Amino acid sequence: MNETVLDDQSSPQVRFGEELRRSRRARRWSQVVAAERLGYSPAHVSYVERAKRSATRPLAVKADEVFETGQKFYELWRRCTRAALLEGFAEFADAEARCRRLRTVGLVIVPGLFQTPAYARALAQASVRRGAISQAEADERTEYLALRQEILDQKTPPMVHAVIEEGALLRTVGGLRVMAEQLRHLEDLAGRPNITIQMAPFGIGENLPFTLPVVLLNLPDHSVVGYAESTAKGHLERSRTTVAGWEREYDQLLVEALPTAASLALIRKVRKELQP
Template sequence: MFGTGDRLERQGQAVRRTAILEGFPEYVSNEGRATEIRFFELGIVPGLLQTPEYASAITTGAVRRGAITEQQADERLALLAKRQASLERIPTPQVYAVLDESCIRRQVGDSRVMAAQLDRLVAFAELPSTVLQVASYDLGERRAFDLPLYVLTMPDRSLMSYAESAHKGHLERETAFVMPMLTAYHQLQAESCSQVESVALVNQARKGTR
């Protein structure tokens, strides 16, 4: 009746053809301009910090499960490479990463892949524009988030957040909704291990990959 049937069908087909969650492309376009990037991840090392081999192992697993096609896996890896390259822009964004301990304990790929990934985390922590923290298991119920979260500070100091479930992502621009997320993120940082302690945890996990 409203003449939207064909458009909605095309949109539905596009979603089924892509491996990228709704809302994520818009987030990525803003991430590439942000002056500060804050994120929390659990289960796997976040994309911005993944080595190519680790990222490939993740997508290969998804293909084997039938969750995505090989073409969609290539799409994910290409987008990830672009995101990582954008971090090298001038001026360099400040990046704050909090990883649940599960990210460094769960092996992805073989021991060589995992060892290289943990080495990558240590190298990331040594950069002048980054902060790496691990939210240890003993944080328990004090961990602020149960799903991945990203908070961006844009050049005009405006904020936006991005969160996702297994099937959908959501980009939020309203300050009234973003500020509580940022506050909770700061609380998570305060509760998490310091960068020195976090690097020690990563190195400890690294020994277990030999």
């Protein structure tokens, strides 16, 4: 099959729809026939072709199978998800997927890798209601988060250490039921041998060294990179001097944070208070 040249000026979502239409017509299939083979309704196929509905990972995988296109649709779907991400985040996500060790500081909300689907959707929908992102972008972000979280379940997962500010437990996201489920998920994660969770209580006060969420990644080549983000953009930090400074502050935070047993007790206490 000849390689299709895609218009780089089009959005990833438009390019996915155009390639789906081109592949279908190359087989002389109607939308009804293509939909039957893909396992979706004709209306859904029509919406995706016209970029009125976002492509999903299952659709991309199935399209590659049906049209025998290797991973073309899968790669187009990955472009769609990245287009909805904060500037600089895609580069971080690539490094995160390869890391051997991950250290993170969670402020205000639970870190992404630990979020339940319902918790993540609640955050995304709040952004939609504020007009910050579109519904399609919200769907793409939650789908991409699920993809990132797969590193926790792989055969050899990275060692993960998270320090989460107490406020992230007390800030009810998605309602009481969603928040209780999220806290239960944190308890379950804390039971895994490769995951350590410590809480930073309000009593730390001015000794909390970070004012923005920070992630430190140990990569296979033994280098360490950092990631931080503002409201507008994210930044993957490679400067050894800067990253070493973040590592020192992280180590100081561990001294101030609650021990693991006390941290787990705090999570359970807050969860029980949420339940009627």
